[in-house]
Structures are given as structure tokens and as C-alpha cells.
Amino acid sequence: MDGIVNTVAVSLGTTDSAIRLLASLFLGFPLGFVYRTVIHAKPSHIQHFYFTFFGLAISYFNFGWELLHPLINIFSIWLLLSVAGGTVLSVGVAFMFNTGYLILGYLQNTEAIYNISWTLAQCVLTLRLTGVVMDVYDGKKGEEKLTAEQKESALAKSPSLLELLGHTYCFCGFLVGPQYSMKRYMSFTQGAFTDSWREGLPHSVGPATIRLFLGILYIAVFQIINIVLPTEYMLTTNFDDLSLFSKCAYILFWGKNAINKYIGCWMVAEASCILIGLSYNGKDINGNVLWDGCTNMKLYQYETCTDLHHLIDSFNHNTNKWMARYVFKRLRFLGNKQLSQIMTLFYLAVWHGVHSGYYMNFFLEFLVSNSLAEFIKFSHKVRILRNINDSTTLMPLVWLVKKITITFSLSYALVSFVLLSSDYYMKVYRSVYYIGHLFHLVMPVVCLLLSMLLSKPSSVNGVNTNRVDKKTS
Template identity: 25%
Template sequence: MKDDIIYLVLLGLCIAFGQFYRKFRDPEQKKWVGTAVGLLIVFSTSGFHTLHMLFCYLVCGLITIYFNRKACHLVSFGFMFGYLFLFRSLTFLGFEAPPGHSNMIQMILTLKLVGLAFEVNAAATKSAEIGQAKKDEAGETVALSENEKALLKLDMLDVFHYSFNYVGVLTGPYYTFKTFRDTIYLPFSYNANCIEATVDKLKVIPLYAGLFLLISHIWPLNYATSSEFYEQRSFIYRLMYVWPTFFIFRMRIYTGIMLSECVCTMAGLGAYPKSCENKCGHGPSKDYSSLTSNPEGIEYDFETVRNIDVVNTEKCWTFREAMKYWNMCVQYWMAMYVYKRFPSKKYRTIATLAVSAIWHGVYAGYYFCICGAPFYLPIEDLYFKLFIKDATGTKRQVLNVICWISKFFAFSYMGIAFLLLTIDKIWFYYGSVYHFPYIMWLAMYLVGMVIAKDRKAKAKRAEKKQQQEATK
């Protein structure tokens, strides 16, 4: 609870500071003020452990700038994720455990520094291709953008400002060096309606926070590991307990992520013209250079730093679809720098989920939860194809509702492992419900495969019969 209060106070101060920060017009002044406030937040929450972040910045910055740019992204990835694992293992080595907020800072810093190395690698690759006179589809020579030129001229001070600017330094969301640089040098943040965008998000936060406090008081998580829970509660009660615990988790995440988004919107970070078709994490999909000279009177949005879509997460029918609306900026990072870059198409999904689990922490619960998704998705895909895909009308609606219930039950059952963290607590709860969901999902998959095989055989027989009748 103490950590939550500190977290909320710091986010509140960061949101308020955005109104002041946004008024700086001189890029150098803006960079230094943002970095100074960011370092103050890091030091106030981490104390002596701030040295971890500074060391990572120093090593990864040197790798990105001075190492061979064909491989700097891979070396940076290995170093930062290796150090993240070491950072979380300090207690096992007999050292003092870093504060909880330090872990969040280290997590975001890992994404930023590794992502920056990938951006530099992409810019260097494009530069080499231009040197070979590569042309685009229209037959015109491809040119480097201003951001790509800046990446090729990157220095340690640029990495320093990007790493420790106060916007997102505590809890994210992840944003690229390109987005950061545009906020500093382009006029969009001065012209976007940052206050309105922030207030729109703040309006719903009391609802999520209130529901979190209320439901967590009625159904506390630690009750699921008590002897009373196992001895005095029925099997159905124990099985259904995952629903309120995951609801509590969602409300907490919604509150934290939307407050983090408010820090961005109030500071003007991620503001781009709406006409550029901005995407979460990536930014504009269309060229915006012509809009920088006349930025007034343009409609802006903050889609670039939108990290969660609460409405679609709640109302979409399938597990697969819901995953797309959750922690979207981090998912963008995982998609761009792990999924699309992984050499084996067959194992890229498992590799991406494994990296996500490693990024979240060293506890077994993260692996039970995140790496459990690939085993549930084929079941959902199979039943969607068998029963829902071609259904219409009332039947489709009923099946969609059943799929929605199954989606949230799967999220909730896997999610409780994410919350319980340790093997003993996870096994205690899963044992208390006799691992029923896993057994049920295995049975569903086997039954679904039998149905699919039977339908395929019937279709072949019908096709053969038609061919025989046609030859008569």
C-alpha cells in the first residue's frame, strides 16, 4: 500500500508538472529540465540503486554508439536483459533488494535502451542501402529522414536525455527515440489540446480506482492461499475466485496505465496530427514534415502513447483479440524487436512470450501466466473455426457470449499465477481446484480435433459422392 501511495503521488506530480514543462520552447532547455526532473524521480524512489540505471545507460550507450552497428542491437539486447535478470536476483546473492519502483524504472529503461539500439541499426541499414542507390516502389531514391540522420549522429548526451526524461521514466509507456525527439524539436506539443486529452482520461480513473479498492476489500488475493479457503470453501467457490482477483488486477492496471498516459498527454509527448494515422508505439504512418510549418488549427491525437484500450479489452469476444488491446506500446516493442526479428517463424510466438515473461520478472508466476497463452489460443481458434466463424444471428450472439466468458475465465485462471508469483502459492491454489481448467482445456482440444477430423472426413465423402454422380 505504501508503494501504491508513492506511485500515485509521483504520477500526480508528473501530470501537474506537464503544464509547466510544455511551455519550454528552447529544445536544449526543455531536454535538461525534463532530464533533471526524471533523475530526481529516479533518485527519490531508488536512492543508492540509481547507480544501476546510470551504469546501464553508460554501457548500453557506448555499445549503441561505438559498437558495430550491424550487431549493436543484439549486444544491447543481451546486455540489458542479462542485467535485468541480475538486478532482480540481488537478494539471492545476499545483497539488499532494490525498491519496488526501481524495478519498474529498470524495466522501462531496458525497453528504451534496447529499442534505441534497434532504431540505430535500422537507420544504419537504410543508410547503407541508400549508398547502394536503392529505390522505392515509385523508382525514386530513398532518403534518410531527419530522425534517422540524428540516430546516425547519436552521442552519449542524446542517450542520457532519452533515458532519463521524466515522461515515462517511472512506469512508461514505452516510446521511441523518434517520438521523444519530435516532442523536443517539433511544434506539435505546443498546439495540441493537451489539457483536454488529459482530462478525458482522468474522468474515468476514479471509477477504476474505486472498483479496485472495493473489490479487493471484499475478495483479497491472500485469502486464496489460506487454509480456510481450502478447508471451508466449496470447489465452485474456489474455482470462481479467479474472477474477482483478475477484476482487481485489471482495475489496478487500468488506473496505473491511464495515469501514465496522462503524464505523456499533459507534457505533449506523442502529440501528432490525427491525419497521419498514428499507431500505438510507432507514431505517424504518414509523412508529417509538411505540417510542421503550419501546426495551428490541426486536429491532434495521442494514439502514439495510448497503452491500453479499456473498452475493447472488456467487450471483445476472444482471448486473441483482447491481447492486442493490453499494454499496447510494450506489445509494439515486442512485435518490432522480437517477433519480427526472430529467425524462426515456427517459434517466434513462443520466443516473444518468453521475452515478455523475462521482462516482467523472475517469478514463476509470470511464466505460468504469459507462456500459458500459446496453449489456450489453439483451443479458442479451433472452436471459433468449428462453431462461431460461420454462425449468424442469435446463434452467433450466443456463441460470442460463451467465447467471451471463456476468454475472461482463461485470463483469470492464468492471471492468478501472475499475482501469486511463487511456485508454492500457485501450486496451492491450482491444487485446490484440482487443476480442473487445464484438464478441461485438454479435453476440449481433443474433442475439437475429433469433431474437426470428422467434419473433414464427411466433406471428403460428400465431394467424392458428387464426383461419382457427375460421372454417371
């Protein structure tokens, strides 16, 4: 098996660990088909065992005996829930223990270049186990104290060890996500999610196959374009010799393509979630079955949106929902939305790893978010900008400018996310004169100064005015 994996990796110009990961994600489809046709109607404990057995097998295939790390983590959380489930103490201990175990794993794997290791699956596990403990805590509160969102995932009792193993090792989501709550998983294994098929192939096969095809397409596009726009080129003297415009164009297209490998992997995993029925989400008003319960990529929204918040909502959707539900909204007691956002982004950086590149990436994302928000507020005050934005004639041009701006901004931030080491990503940023940093640092200041200038009292024929002239602004 090692020889086969190595041969495929060399022929595709990638690493053994990447091939193992891709093979594992694709394996979810045949395993999902067996589950859907044979195991689906069996008692819950058989389903938990099925997911646990094949999840452990895939884990061993990818990480060898390092699979013991997540098992230790799972068993520790099960003990915590058995002893103190539903208490504030359990939430604090789980949050610190899960995150701390993950950080220790990162410190064990501190290569300058990212390498797939057991911490990849541990990332997903950290959020999943922390979410379970917090859901048990919510379940002890009483429904009148819960928000509508918390009611969707609150657990009335702590899960058994087998249930916890099945939930965390379900092969369609334990490697790269998506995140889904224990309550959804339990409802699914108890038969609550079904499209009532009786004969022939399950109704989930069609939507799952489409998602799988799209995932393969995005992975293939990434691999092809990566040959033309490799990451390493940005560290060469040839890149340094390019004009500023050419460097920025390279970063723009490189970053857009770099995201494709993540999109592809998420959609392949999501295809398995759809196939087994875990993504079943009822029916729309027209009676069409919805398979978006575990959506991690809102693909059309991602490719067409020009608003940062819409982009964030479409990308790694379920992980962002987890961060919003279990971190951002739980920091409401701080009384400052921006501070809650900063702390959530900081936790996201910690969750990704110890390399400085992650922290630079999320710092830049915060700058971009704040900068674009300030510009939008300012543009609403200026009639000419409102007219340009609302013009149907200029709509294609406005869309293109917005799309290029947001894509470049996030591609610029992604440089540090991918290169990880400050020696590498700062070299790239220096070569473009920190244009992304400066633009999003200066933009809010410029908007503020212009707003003050427009609202400054003026004198007309000896009469002071203290308003912005809506007809001329």
C-alpha cells in the same frame, strides 16, 4: 517525507513503495503542465535537461541511491553506440547486456511476494535502450531495406548522452511506461508534435485530464474491490471449502479487478504523455486532434472485446507493440510463427522476472491463444455453431459466454503472475483441479478429433462421400 508516506500507506492498507509510485505518477501532471506552459518552446537541450533532472529526482524519491543502476546501464549503452553503433555486434551486446543487468537486479530482489524496487523502472529502461540500439542499426541499413514500421523509428545517427538521458528519464514514462521510440521523442523535443495552440490552456489539457480521471477511477475501483476480494483469500482453508463453481467465480472477478491497478497506473502515466504533447498523433479526417501516439490502454476495446488478439492489442499496447516489432517479427528467419510466438512469450517472462509464476502465466497464455484459435477454426466448419455466432437474437448471450471464457482464462493465468511462488499458485490451481490447464490442453484435441470425424468418408446407399455435408453440419 518518510513519515507522511508511511501514514498514507497505513491508512490505505498498502505499502510505502506503492504510495511513492502513485505519488510519482501523479506528480507527472503538474510537471507536465509546467513543461507545456514554460519549457515546451525552449531549445531541445533545455528540454532534455528538464526531463533528466526531474526524472532523476523522482527516481531518488522511489529508489534512493539504487538509481545508480539505470545510470550505469544508460552510460554503458551510450558508450556502446559511440564505439559500435549501427552494427550487428551492438545489437547483440545491447540485448544481452540490458537483459542481463535486469536479471541480476531480479536476483537481488527475490522475495516470494512482489515488492516495488528499482527493477520496476529498469524493466521500462531495458526495452527502451534495446530499442534505441536496434533503431540505430536499422538507420544504417538504407530505407529500401526497411519495412514501413522500421522506417517510423529508424535513427540516422546515434543519440548524444543528454538525448539518451532525456529520452529514458522523461517523467511521464520512465516508471511504468508507455514505451515510445527515440525518434518520436526527438521529433517531439524539436517541435514536430504540436496542436498549434496560441492562447489560453494547451489543447492537450482536456484529453489529459479525462485520462487522468479514468486512471484514478480504475485505481480506486481496484482498491475498493480488493478489500472484498483479496489475493490472500485464495490461500486460505475457507477458499478450499468453497464449491468448484464458487472458486472459479472468485478467480474470475478477482482477476478482472487485479488488472485494474495496472490499467490505472498506465492511464495516469499516459495522461502526462498527452499533457506534454508527446502523444500528439496528427488529426483525423474530420480535423480532430489525435492524442493516441503513446496509448497504452485501448480502454473501450479492452472492456468490450471477446477476441483474445483484440484483448492483447488493447492491453499494455505499446509494450506489446515493442515485443512484436523488436522480437517477434525479427524472429521471422525461424520460418515458424508458433515458434516465434513461444520465444517472444518466453522473453516476456524473462523480462518480468525470475519467479516461476511469470513463466507459468505466459505458458498458460500460450495455451489459451492456441486453444481459442483451434476452436474458432473448428466453429467455422460447423453450421450450427456458425448460426449461433451470427444470430442477432443470441448475440448478447454469445458475447457474455465469450467474455466470461476469455476473462476467466486470463484471470486463471494471472493467479501465477500475482502469487509468483509455485508453493502459492499451485495450491490455488490444485484447489480447482487444474481446470484452466485441462480445458485449454484438451480443447485443441477435441476440435481435431471432431474435425476428423466430420470429414470422415461415409457411405450412403452404397455410395462413398468424402466431404462434410454443409447442409447438416
